Amino acid sequence: MELFAQVVVSGLTLGSLYALVGLGFVVIYRATGVVNFGHGEMLMLGAMSALVLHVDMGLAYVFAFIIAVAGAGLLGAALERIAYRPLRFAPAVTVILATVAVGQIIRAAVRLVRGSEVSRFPSPFSTQPFTVAGVTLTPASIGIAVTSILLVVAFLVFFRRTRLGKGMQATAQNREAATLVGVSTDHTFMLIWAIGSALAAVAGILLAPLIIITPDMGIIGVKGFIGAILGGFSSIPGAVAGGFLLGVIENVGGVYVAGEMKDAIAFVVLLLVLFLRPQGLFGKPESRRA
């Protein structure tokens, strides 16, 4: 029983990261209708930049964090301008491929600069474990979970309460109508890509102490996406809950499945969800009118 509790709690820590990654996907998707296949690479780039700034160059953690996140945001805005804006009216497949291409470029560029070297990143929180009711925790994992949850709540408020957030949702639902009532699509999209990319970088930096950093760590983005699908892509709280759930499922399933194959659990979850309940556990089905 204690083992089970331990597995669930670790799963929730992992899940908080999936939730944060999934949030980035959903934010961009809801405003632009694009699923960003380069999200994982942006996450990796955020972690990499913070690593270089903090570990290699000795900058304080806070500054490294801010610079890496801001850099990712700027890059996101630039990518919108260069790559995604010319394709705004192209078929969905084309835009998907463009995000894949961007991800590939980022991954290859980082590998060119750093090789496939494996690095570790220190946590800003203590990693000294302590035990509560038989479950071992570290301040680091609690810190990560709390930060993720705070960010998720902040974005919920942003989308529901602020003018800018509402403008973004309006753009997502009806581009022309949003333009007519004075929402600038160009600015909104650029801002959305900046925010989404910055969010990816935050997730990457928070995640960094938990896993090893390599140019291929962007694969974690897939987990975030699957979590969001599991919960429901159409709803932010649903997508976030899905992230937590996926973390727990993976960890519990991992007890019975050996080693590296644990990564395949997420894919099996994805297929099951898509076959049985494509709108996700907490999402509303998309109304289909011809």
Next chain:
Amino acid sequence: MNRTAALAGLGVAALVVALAAAPLYLPAYPLFVLSLGLVYAVAVLGVNLVMGYAGLVSLGHAGFAAVGAYVAAIAMTKLGLSFWIALPLGGLAAAGCGVVLGLPSLRLGPLHVAMVTFGFGWVIVLIAQNWLDVTNGPNGLAVPPPRAFGRDLYAPDFHVAVVAITIVLFVLAGNLVASVHGRAFKAIRESELAAQAMGVDLAFYKTLAFALGALFAGCSGALFAALSHFVNPDAFHFGVSILYVTVAILGGMGYLAGSALGGVLMAVVPEVLRGTGEFKDLLTGSLLLALLVFLPHGLAGFADRRGWLPRRPTPPAIEAVAPRIAPNAVRAAGSDDTPLLAVERLTVRFGGLTALKDVSLAVRRDEIVGLIGPNGAGKTTLFNAVTGLYRAAGGAVRLEGHDLGRLAAHERTRLGLARTFQSPELFRELTVLENVLVGAHTGQWPGLLASTLGTPRTRRAEAAQRERARALAAFTGLAQWVDRRAEGLSFGHQRMLEIARALAAQPKLLLLDEPAAGLTSAEAEFLMALIRRIRSELGVAVLLIGHTMRVVMGLSDRIVVLDHGERIAEGSPADVRTNADVIRAYLGARHA
């Protein structure tokens, strides 16, 4: 045979000879690279079938190639089977995976399918790396050389085999995409809505596209295993899937020659850029992005749009004779009193909104019935419910007395309903003739196997259907535009093409959704004459939505008026024109 076609045929023959004779003039390593390029071309062709022809998305095609390679390798090493059995086994195993992955695409949009295929490619590599007993993990499996004519086939001999297999696969794919089934793929790509309205079974063709795309990738994988005598997981990682897609776009999606070119480039370019291996992924990514923005149709598409590709010569214009268009036109007219179409107390709801409430109407054989009503009255909703695009919440739709129940749109077309759309839903990148041919999808066509093999019967059926399609184009006034892409037609001609395409289905009832909207008065005159001819010469009944009163009043035997989803009047044009309820609905209570 005209000169361009003869020259093109000669060019292809020369190319085939040059490829097969490569061992005579190429040293060992360049020969290997060429063989590899052909093997890649087969996989790229698979990507092209899924993405270029059917318009679906696959980001995990290297996963299908991996399945083919490993199944073939294991069949040869562990089961001791011959390569000639292992090759189709690998292809079929991959096709099986393709069917499973194709299933979600029936209900889901491209985003989800992209992720499913991506995840598949990733899991296959995970399995190859970790299922040590079977795959030998990262160390891979050594594959014995294939045997034929009592000896082992190494590089020069095997090259000839690769050339032969590649050519056979390309010819089969070429037959398929030029057939009724290939046109169904393209129709789905251009407009799923219009495709199912023309009787194309979306579920079947999407699954088929994935199965075939995977089959080709699986064959490519098996050939790869035999060519390199070795398989390991590295050859199939995500970057390879992206490379397939990139070179498929570079060559030109929707062009067989594009896939061949793309595959060869995929093998040759890295050799030319030797020493810059580090940059390979960076180059691929940048190339992909640049292609998407600047050259989305690829090299073949570019050449095609410039008119550099040889074309099939167009036969001279044809006279439109009704028997040619509708051989079954003489029906048992008036043999019984059952109306052709009977809509009974039909109700359609969207969430809380009731768009149609208890609407009944009937269309008899040889009748032209008008359906009018103010904007938002539910006219198009009625069409959509009758043709099966919307599910009715209550009531029934009967065709010749048979309840259509829950039949899907494509099945209703088969039973004799065909329609046009309010704003033309044409297959924009297909020619006028091809549009009409898709309309004939529910007609008599050879099966999948016969089409792929290109049997003489297939050719005859295709020729007969083309003849009929050209007659239909002439019937609707499009004779001189048959080879024009639909997107290049004037608006009036687009409307006529919609009618020609619907007539190609040999319907019993034709449903026209505001066919006169946007037409000039001369075009509207032509349209009215055409609709009369459709009834008198082809024996097809017409249900017609109209805003242009002159057209509806002038054509209809009877008119049904809808307002706010309910039927408010029915009668002859003269009755309806003076009906108080109708005037109130259109002009407001003050005028009644």
